[in-house]
Amino acid sequence: MRVGGVRGPVRLEVATTDAAGHRWESSGTYPVGADGALVFDDAERPWWDMTFADAGAVPVAFTAPDTELRYEVRVSADGAPPGTAVADVRRRWGPGWGAEDVRGDGFVLRIYRPNGAPGEAPGVVVVPGSTGVSAMAPTAALLASHGHVAAVLGYMQEPGLPSTFRQIPVEAILAGLRAFAALPGIDPARVGVLAVSVGTAAVLAALSGSDAPPVGGVVVVSPTHVVWQAQAEGPPPKASMLTRDGDDLPYVPIRAEKLIGQILRTQLARRFSRRPRSAALELLPAFRAGLSAADAVGNAAIPVERIAAPMLAVAGEADAMWPSAAMARALLDRRREQGDTSHDRLLLLPDAGHFLRAPVTPTTVDRNESLVSGGTPQGTARGQRTAWDAMLRFFTETIP
Structure with a gap:
């Protein structure tokens, strides 16, 4: 200025x-x-x-x-x-004439198109986590302003879709990816995927199957390398986040008992506070304890080595929702052990939390209604800028 x-x-x-x-x-x-x-x-x-x-x-x-x-x-x-x-x-963020919604079996695509793009443009599918479509819509619109056709792929928390991340069919994610690639104005040979948080489990599980459509590049932000127990209001249900062919995928249990003390302290603080207080929880202890069960982790590990596309994994080192930095390393290590991953990239962001959104947005508050993101305001703001620049470079290289 x-x-x-x-x-x-x-x-x-x-x-x-x-x-x-x-x-x-x-x-x-x-x-x-x-x-x-x-x-x-x-x-x-x-x-x-x-x-x-x-x-x-x-x-x-x-x-x-x-x-x-x-x-x-x-x-x-x-x-x-x-x-x-x-x-x-x-x-x-985008061209300004609004988004176009396309619905299918188990999914909705909210699509943003670039201004005046001649011919077929590269496309990016943005797959949100538990925060849903709205939180990631600005990212898709901003990608459109950089020349991509972009869409947020909703698979829950939208009308007619599941309300929580419980037994989401992998087939719904695959159907959404195929529907996006078939849209007019998109070059199907230049499609990338950007997934965040629990949405990375859905995307990686879908793309690692033999029936996955081809993609040019995959970005996972605050990722997981395993399928987790389903999430819902209250105690985690004895079910998987994801299903394939109607069957639960193997999952790592969430050790919810690790949160009891935190829940009690939060409830007491809210009861006696004179001002509105958050009920959000740091879920990191429950997820980190789950990863200590080696057999469950081995059974639930996503076979990411089957994904041929280059991968960029981004994680904040101060993530309070789950150990995304450790899981980002684990998924790239697995790919490295199985084949050539010279085009993969790992980006770890000091002092950044779980929520990493478009740059030039405030980072002062590190939680929503239920989840604590972690990180410092400074670290997350710097991380958002660094991550955004890295993602743009990655998509320029993989889906030019």
């Missing part, structure tokens, strides 16, 4: 509203360079320095609208009344 006619430091105030209508605000004083540009000690500071300003609501992680993100920016000279200069800065 540049300002004119000012020599000394200026006060910068930034505000925005997320998809749920919550307001976020930040303010700070910054020096001005000789060229009029504000000098930040950290380029990502505006995004990790924002306050959740809705006092009547429990703070939750930022979810951007899927069309555009508007920032109200005010700049004033040091000592002058605030609001000397005001700008309305809009960050457009």
